[in-house]
Amino acid sequence: VRGQVGGETRMAEDAKQDAIPAVVGDDGKGAGKKGKEDKKAKKEKAPKPKKEKPKKPHPSQKAGPNFSVRPVEGGDGEIQVTAVNKRVHTAGSIVDGDILQYVGEVPVKGMKASDIKALLTGPCGEKVSLTLVRGGQEVKYDLYLDYTPLVKAIKGGKPAGKGQSAEISLKLVDTDERRELFYLAGALPPLCKLLVDPKAAAQMQKATASLQNMMQFSMWDDIHVPLQQVGKPLVTMIEKGGLAKKMLAIDLLLRISLAKPTHRVLVAGGLVESCCALPKGIIPLALPKWTPKGWKPGKKVTGLETKAAKLIGCLARVDDETRERVNDGTNSGVSLLVRMLQRKGEPAGALNEIGEDSQAVACEALQFLALNGGCRSTMESVNALPTLCGLLETPESAHRQLDTEEIERGFKEYDGSRDGSLNLKEFEAWFVDTGRGDGRQAKAFFREVDYDNGGNISLPEMIEFLNRKSPAQLVDVHAAYAIRNLAVTEANRERIADHGAVAKLVRMLTVKDHEE
Numbered sequence: 262v263r264g265q266v267g268g269e270t271r272m273a274e275d276a277k278q279d280a281i282p283a284v285v286g287d288d289g290k291g292a293g294k295k296g297k298e299d300k301k302a303k304k305e306k307a308p309k310p311k312k313e314k315p316k317k318p319h320p321s322q323k324a325g326p327n328f329s330v331r332p333v334e335g336g337d338g339e340i341q342v343t344a345v346n347k348r349v350h351t352a353g354s355i356v357d358g359d360i361l362q363y364v365g366e367v368p369v370k371g372m373k374a375s376d377i378k379a380l381l382t383g384p385c386g387e388k389v390s391l392t393l394v395r396g397g398q399e400v401k402y403d404l405y406l407d408y409t410p411l412v413k414a415i416k417g418g419k420p421a422g423k424g425q426s427a428e429i430s431l432k433l434v435d436t437d438e439r440r441e442l443f444y445l446a447g448a449l450p451p452l453c454k455l456l457v458d459p460k461a462a463a464q465m466q467k468a469t470a471s472l473q474n475m476m477q478f479s480m481w482d483d484i485h486v487p488l489q490q491v492g493k494p495l496v497t498m499i500e501k502g503g504l505a506k507k508m509l510a511i512d513l514l515l516r517i518s519l520a521k522p523t524h525r526v527l528v529a530g531g532l533v534e535s536c537c538a539l540p541k542g543i544i545p546l547a548l549p550k551w552t553p554k555g556w557k558p559g560k561k562v563t564g565l566e567t568k569a570a571k572l573i574g575c576l577a578r579v580d581d582e583t584r585e586r587v588n589d590g591t592n593s594g595v596s597l598l599v600r601m602l603q604r605k606g607e608p609a610g611a612l613n614e615i616g617e618d619s620q621a622v623a624c625e626a627l628q629f630l631a632l633n634g635g636c637r638s639t640m641e642s643v644n645a646l647p648t649l650c651g652l653l654e655t656p657e658s659a660h661r662q663l664d665t666e667e668i669e670r671g672f673k674e675y676d677g678s679r680d681g682s683l684n685l686k687e688f689e690a691w692f693v694d695t696g697r698g699d700g701r702q703a704k705a706f707f708r709e710v711d712y713d714n715g716g717n718i719s720l721p722e723m724i725e726f727l728n729r730k731s732p733a734q735l736v737d738v739h740a741a742y743a744i745r746n747l748a749v750t751e752a753n754r755e756r757i758a759d760h761g762a763v764a765k766l767v768r769m770l771t772v773k774d775h776e777e
Contacts, residue, residue: 320414321429324385324406330361330369330377338371342393346407349445355393355402362399363392385411386439405439408446416451423455424464427471440475448475457494465498469509476516492526499535499543504563507543508708511568518575528576528583536569537592543569544597549609556609564705567619567732570601574626584633595630595639598623603648621732624652624739631746637753646747650760652740653769665724671695672720682717741766 327346333339342359361369364380381389385408393400411433414426434443452475455461455468498510514532517523536543547566548559573594576583587594600607601615601623615623627645630636640646675691676683683691685707692703710718710726744762748754757763 319426319429321385321411321426321433323382324387324408324410325378326381326389326404327407328355330374330381332374333360340369340372340374340377349407349442355391355404356395358395359400360394361391362394363390365390382406384433386433386435386442405442408434408439408443408448411443412446412448412451415448415455420455420458420461420464423451423461424467427452427455427464427467430471431474434471434474443475453491456491465506466509469513473513473516476513492523493530496527496530496532496535499532500541504565507565508568508705511565511572514572515568515575518572519578521579524576524579524583528586533573533576533583533586533592533594536573537587537594537597542592542597544573544594544601547615548597548600549612551609556612558612558614562614562616562619563701564619566601566615567622570598570619570622570626573598574622574629577626577629577632581633584630584636587630588633588636588639595627595636596643598627598630599640599643599645599648602627602645602652606648617733617736618731621734621736621739624649624736624743625732628739628743628746631743637747637749640747641753646744646753646756647760649740649743649747650757650762650765652736653744653762653765654737668724668727669720672723680717682719683723684717688718737769741769 327349328342329344330340331343333341340361342355342361343357345355345357361377363369364377367380369377369380381404383389383406385406387406389404389406391402391404393402411426411430415423415430417423430443430448434440449472452468452472455464456472458464461468495510495514499507499514502510514527518527518532534542537545539545544566546560547562549556550559551557573587577587586592600609600613601619603613604615604620605611605613607613627640627649631640671691672683675687675694677687678684685704688707689700689703692698692706693700697703698706707718710722744757744766748757
């Protein structure tokens, strides 16, 4: 057989078959090895995925009503209000002994106290309509759920958690009623503490935004005490922080600098020097500098110098002592503001890059500084009067009305997400493309309109903001006030007349549709 054709091939295949080791079965060695491999394979199975624990809701989502309820004994299921927190609920709004009939549209008669509690629990500041019976008369009451859980979250825990709670407050504290209740719940001290806590530096922006939001209503007599604690740290932020931090700090300082106790702390803490004094004063750094080789340009204008000038104006409103400090040899604040007022008309000429809005804000500050005799003398010595008289000739075009239809068309065109609002990127594109300014100005504008740091601005918010007169549109009014305050001496009145200011002031009275 093997000698037949193809026999060699079969012999080679038989040899290969003989070379394969036999499976050992009887002695158990081969089977045992295979069994171990199977066990090893079982052990190397993929681990079971761990079940993710559901995230706990933020404490601000479990707020209560600041009162308790209980069934009336022998009252056929009626529910009575007890333990009313009188500090939160205004006198007569809801009192112990009131009979609770409805929570919203839900009748509560005969319900368990625990079920009623669930109806009265929700996010801090949520509005719940109650129907009460008092002395046989039906009473309606709009209840705002307690802010204490949110305040406790800002007080306690890790810095990141505190910052998150401060950020949440921007959404939950969005009306004057809610701001007052947030304040009454004790929000101010922990926010101030968070602002200056060195371990929570990363949360400073959120704390500042929350404070700015709350300060949109005025309760200066109550809030100046804790604000005194943040006066010096805010001044330090202006001296040592980056541009964004300086902007935030000045925005907050503008809100608190008119309260006398806080004003004293800020001035004593060196705020005037931070704005005016060399080598690091905000205003002189933005102006051209004289050197032995001639004038050199100042640092790039960022808008920070405008806010600093506005802050000096706020401080100068309060007392004569502050005006003198602004004008002393260390600060030379009046001379600096006059240079901002003169713009390219000052000795440095074209190197002065101060814009129209900054000029108007400087003019407003000078009107308050002109209340002081020493400041008036400085203004006369640096030739401020001709510039002020020239500013009375603002053209009528500066007072034209906003074309809201054009704004609305542009808004819809740049609203890429079609959600009825513009984010920063969309807004910046609209702002630059319509020739309103550059990207830096767009960001500053957006930050001012988006006061709650929500990241978007709506069409009504934008129109409302654009309808406000810009500082440049009011420069003639501020100049008129400054001239009035300078006109306290016979010599100044003669100079004012020589510059033709009297005739210009008369013409201002006849400008059509000029409210001021």
